[in-house]
Amino acid sequence: MFPIDFFWRAAARWPERSAIDAPEGLTSYAVLAGEVAALAAGLCALDATAGSRVGILARNSREHLLAFLATLAAGKVWVPLNVKSTAPEIQRIVDITEPSIVVVDPDSAALIATANTQRIWTGAVGADAQPTLATLIAQHAGAPRIDLAALGLKDGDTQAIKFTGGTTGAPKGVMQPYRAWLANITNQIHGWGFDEHERYVLAAPITHGTGTYVMPILAQGGCHVVLAQAGAEAVRAAFRDRAGTCCFMPPTLVYMLMALPGSSRADYPRLRRLIYGGAPMPPEKIRQVRAFFGPVLGTTYGQTEAPQILTLMRPDDFDDEGNWASVGRRSWFSDVEIMAPDGRLLPPGEIGEVVARGDLVMSGYWRLPDKTAETLVDGWLHTGDRGLIDARGYLFLKDRLKELVITGGFNVYPIDVENALGQHPAVHECAVFGIPDDKWGEAVQAAVQLRAGASATAAELIAWVREKLGPVQTPKQIHFHASLPRSPVGKVLKTEVREMALSSAPTSGDPT
Structure with missing residues (x-):
């Protein structure tokens, strides 16, 4: 069986149903x-x-x-x-x-x-x-x-070559085989309960995360809703006026929807799945999103090398606040474990590199055998992410291996600091990173975008983190941005904000 066969079967079963709802009309x-x-x-x-x-x-x-x-x-x-x-x-x-x-x-x-x-x-x-x-x-x-x-x-042949974002070097062409697409389709349907009544709003680009939802929705006889134009207002209109039921989008777009003038839950009458990805959502943001949209929030963890859904957090998983820093539990057809530098698989609760194997994993990098051999070792995909799996099977990410900040001999995971900063009422979004420092080896620093109309000083934010996390994890410097630099899909470009910090003056500043 091939991925397209899901579509052919759906077309035979639901020939008169709408497969696409576009501005120019419906397509059965x-x-x-x-x-x-x-x-x-x-x-x-x-x-x-x-x-x-x-x-x-x-x-x-x-x-x-x-x-x-x-x-x-x-x-x-x-x-x-x-x-x-x-x-x-x-x-x-x-x-x-x-x-x-x-x-x-x-x-x-x-x-x-x-x-x-x-x-x-x-x-x-x-x-x-x-x-x-x-x-x-x-x-x-x-x-x-x-x-x-x-x-x-055959099922091991390549269905897609998708390029990585290049945050840790030159982008590489990831060969996604048919088997990975079949696993993704099955996992999406099982994980989210998609059915023939689904109306998926195409908010994020098909070239990115949305592409992994095209086939699962069609396999179940659902309909893809194409926006009339780009932007948060068009997304809201698709839910409000065109009966959208589900969507995948970056956290930034979720926040923009809530901030639209006059926006309310009534604008989303049939929403049942609001799936975010591409960047973490701090716990305080999760609280705000659930308060606004209700118990519909979900997320997945994967990467181009294991598309979209190695793990998933369903809406009912978010009912327990203790899970809010997690990216969920393993999906079907995938083993996800934590590995020590010496190759040992670690027990629950211990931090190491997240590794995965199974049908969802890529076959390699296009024409880069050396890079493939570095990443696929003894059948395990080395994700480059650090994290732990608790006794219940929930995966908690800490950060990219290369983003770990070692300051004064202590390990600082940027996501922990970002979660603390994100709880400050004036902070809209932030990115935490390390900067070379003669005294500490690396110094923790943060780039911050404040909420519209809000104000906060660097000293205030530093004190806020110190109170929550202690001195080791507290940023030595805060860099304020009117708007954090982002990728085309809304992900904060941490490498870019770090480079901007390296080139800036050495003293903390307040927003201008």
């Missing part, structure tokens, strides 16, 4: 299935090689979903390309993965201007005699579905 499963089969045939007409790469450089849209599904149905490898990236970065990924075809939004054409690859345009009009998705579908209307097994594809 039957119509979408015909378009996917036709476009898959068109992709194979352009390149008949099984397992060749197809890049998609597009914003969230009906056509993006269609191209995504057709890539899977054609037996191609999906290479997501971020429209908010830079032309050199897009070119680098294209050079590395060598896609024979790239699906492109016309307004993103400049990002791929120098790439030597066949282009297919979204929208009504192509350019440079290149076809559009619509013309390929028309040319191959009525085409039968492609038998992927007959192409010789």
Whole structure:
């Protein structure tokens, strides 16, 4: 079985149900299935090689979903390309993965201007005699579905090459095999209880975390709700006016939804799952989110190398405040353990590196055998995260191995300090990191973004942390930001704020 087979089965079971609710209208499963089969045939007409790469450089849209599904149905490898990236970065990924075809939004054409690859345009009009998705579908209307097994594809073959964020070095192309996608689909359905009444709001980019929810929702006969435009207001409107039931988004967007003028729980009448990821949510924020939205909050832990759902926290897990710093318990088909530097698996309660093995784990890094050998050791994926698993099986992350701050011989986990700072009523968001220091080896410092209209001094925040955690974990310096630098999906760029701190004056300052 292949990931696309979940869609084919859903289309046979619910042909008249809506699979996509986009600004331009509804698309039934039957119509979408015909378009996917036709476009898959068109992709194979352009390149008949099984397992060749197809890049998609597009914003969230009906056509993006269609191209995504057709890539899977054609037996191609999906290479997501971020429209908010830079032309050199897009070119680098294209050079590395060598896609024979790239699906492109016309307004993103400049990002791929120098790439030597066949282009297919979204929208009504192509350019440079290149076809559009619509013309390929028309040319191959009525085409039968492609038998992927007959192409010789197997569950260990690659379904996607997704690039890591590059926070710990140059981004690497992660090869996600069919088996990892099958495990993810099954775990999402089991973990969240998705069914045919689901209406998933596409708030985060399909190229990132949202991509792992496309197939689980369709497998169960649900509907994807495409936003009319980007931004928090459009997300609220999708829940309020278009019956959205669930969504995955970064914590920052959750906070923005609560801060919208006139916003209330009444704007989310059918919301049943609000899943956050990409960054931690401090306990005080969890309290605020649950007070606003109700008992619908959930989260998962994974990485590109083990997509999305090694562990998950269901809404009922959040009923116990003692779990709020956790990322949940193991999902199906995955072993998650804590390992000591010497390779021993540690007992409950001891801190070490989080390691994982099982169907969800990548097959390796694209054309980087040395990096693969460093990360996959004796079947275990070394995540680079530190944490512990308690006696109940809940995983508590401490931080990235490289983000651990050793100050005066003591280990300081930035997430502990961030959680303490986040409880201050004036703090909107923060990032904690270490800076080289002649006296301490490393000094704990923090970058802080205050709430709109709130004020606090560096001395006040330092005293706040000292009272909660003691002197060792207290930041020596606070750097105030009007807006913390973020990735395209809203994740605070800790490497960037650390570099800014390194280049700033050595004295603490108050917000300007």
